[in-house]
Amino acid sequence: MSRRGRQAEAARNDLLLLEAAREVFTTQGFDAPVSAIARRAGVGMGSLYRRYRTKEELLQRLCLLAMERVVEVLEEALAAPDPWEGLAGYVRSCVGFRSGALGPVAGTIAVTDEMWRTSRTATGLAERLVARARDAGALRDDVTALDVSLLIEQFSRPAPGPDSDEQRHVRQRLLAIALDGLRAPGATPLPGPAPSATWYEGRWGTPP
Amino acid sequence: MSRRGRQAEAARNDLLLLEAAREVFTTQGFDAPVSAIARRAGVGMGSLYRRYRTKEELLQRLCLLAMERVVEVLEEALAAPDPWEGLAGYVRSCVGFRSGALGPVAGTIAVTDEMWRTSRTATGLAERLVARARDAGALRDDVTALDVSLLIEQFSRPAPGPDSDEQRHVRQRLLAIALDGLRAPGATPLPGPAPSATWYEGRWGTPP
DNA sequence: CCGTTGCGGAGCGCTGCGCTCCGTTATAGG
DNA sequence: CCTATAACGGAGCGCAGCGCTCCGCAACGG
Structure with a gap:
């Protein structure tokens, strides 16, 4: 090697x-x-x-790697015995390495075929993971897989200045709050319609 | 006039x-x-x-105005009859005009005395608002006023690209989830110690 | 009618970027 | 041990895009 x-x-x-x-x-x-x-x-x-x-080439490679990492994490999450712990672990991991921060590079770089394929794989797995948690009654039923992805993205968003330990810790606390909000019962219904998949994908350009 | x-x-x-x-x-x-x-x-x-x-002068004026607006919103929130609705409305308003996005301008501009004073006023009011909600049993008891401010900051964080209607709507959905997570009972305890006020203030420079 | 006031935006100087190029250094072969 | 080679670090080039200035012009007042 x-x-x-x-x-x-x-x-x-x-x-x-x-x-x-x-x-x-x-x-x-x-x-x-x-x-x-x-x-x-x-x-x-x-x-x-x-x-x-070029810088773009580096970014493309990086995005692909991040997507593959997300797929790995998703597979582990689906293998977890408890549906809720699987989902929560997935979200925590993604926020941990900030996969969401690379998402909205949209429009900045060209999207390769391999990236599209990996992205679709990830979307499919995420949908299964979310469905499993919801069927188990561990997840409020008005939240979609897309909502979860967007939550990861929101919590991956970079803060100004260096990423200190203190900031990482704060993010974990806030994420714990949000995860509690994802759990089921008696929650106030989410406002408006669920976000559309075409809008979400559209930010990356038009699929091949 | x-x-x-x-x-x-x-x-x-x-x-x-x-x-x-x-x-x-x-x-x-x-x-x-x-x-x-x-x-x-x-x-x-x-x-x-x-x-x-200068650009800095504009930023200073803008920050001060934003802080004053936050103080106004806080006063209205404290005047609301229901402690929880007051708190939730405050968070929604602040995220609505993204007051948190101006927070971490820290280090970029000089902080005037008036800004310090307004900031302290806001902190005091926010603490009262959070305490009132907690005393009423509407808020989980391991969350601090600082956590709430940082939550606003996290949700104020800008996404790349223009701020479309779609994005604003998504943010409202995610915020609704987080607000549900702030409500009380049976929640999993928040990880680690509460964030420290000195760290939070320290990002702005040393007080006068 | 002209003096005054505030207007828009072209352009100056400069910072800080992506990227190239070259002198230097560590390794492999004879 | 010496030389050829491969990979290295980083100074610097050309340029894009910034903060800010300045000036010709349009809208009012007397």
Whole structure:
């Protein structure tokens, strides 16, 4: 797998780069300077641009990786014995690595076919996860899978300044509140119609 | 009050400007170009810079106004007969005009004495409002006034792209979920310690 | 009729970005 | 041990887009 010497360093750098890119883009937004990513990864600009010919290419790779990670988390969540714990764990994980922050890169970058496919897989799994929780009576019945995705997105939204421990902790507290609000009974009905899937997908451009 | 001719136009422009600034800054962030505000207000750059000598001055004025508006809303909320409805209305209003989005301008601009005073007034009122709801048993007892402020801030956080009707509607749905989570009984306890007031204030710089 | 007042917006200077290029350094082969 | 090579870090180029200024012009007042 891993070779020696300079080539090993190259392989390591690639991982460092992707992780740094995730941290920087999800906490500072997509217009964060590429140099910030290189610095965070402890890597020169040269090494970065040898692997990704452009900033957009890096972003595409990153989005795809994030989507695949979401799919993984969804599969684990569906494997969980308790429907509610599965759903809650999924939401917490996604907010944890801020998958939602990469969602609305919409319009900024071109969407590859592979990204579309992975996105659809994720949507399908999320729908099953939500349906399972609702059928088990663990979830209020006026909330849709899309609502859950948008909740993740709202809680992934970056705050100004560095992402301190304090901020992460606050986010966990607030998320705990929101998750309690997702649980079932006696809740006040949600206002207006459920968000439409076409609007949600439309932000990414038109499907192929 | 309002004079005639050119002077009336000047007065009108001032209101247009402040409203446009609020919309642009809260939806696009503080590094939005000043020209965007002028365009949104339907006003030339000259008129803007005649009233506010610098972008920072405009931001300061805007923050102060937002804080005063929050104080107004808090007073109305405290006057509401039902403690829970008062609190919920306050949160909905603040998220409605996105007062929280101006909060973390921290460090970007200098904080005037008047801003500090208004901020303290708001904090005091918010604490009373939250205490009243908790004493009435309408609010889970592990949530603090600071948690509520941070919840408003999280939901005020701007999404990329223009602030469409669809987005506003989604935000209302998600907020309804979170508000249900704030209500009392049988909720899972919030993780970790409550956020500290000194950390919260510290983001604005050191008090005078 | 002209003086005055406030108007819009073109453009200046500059910051800070994406990206390139090159001198330097670590490794592999003879 | 020495040289050829591969990958490295980061200074700097060209440019986009910002804050802000300045000026020609339109609308009023006397």
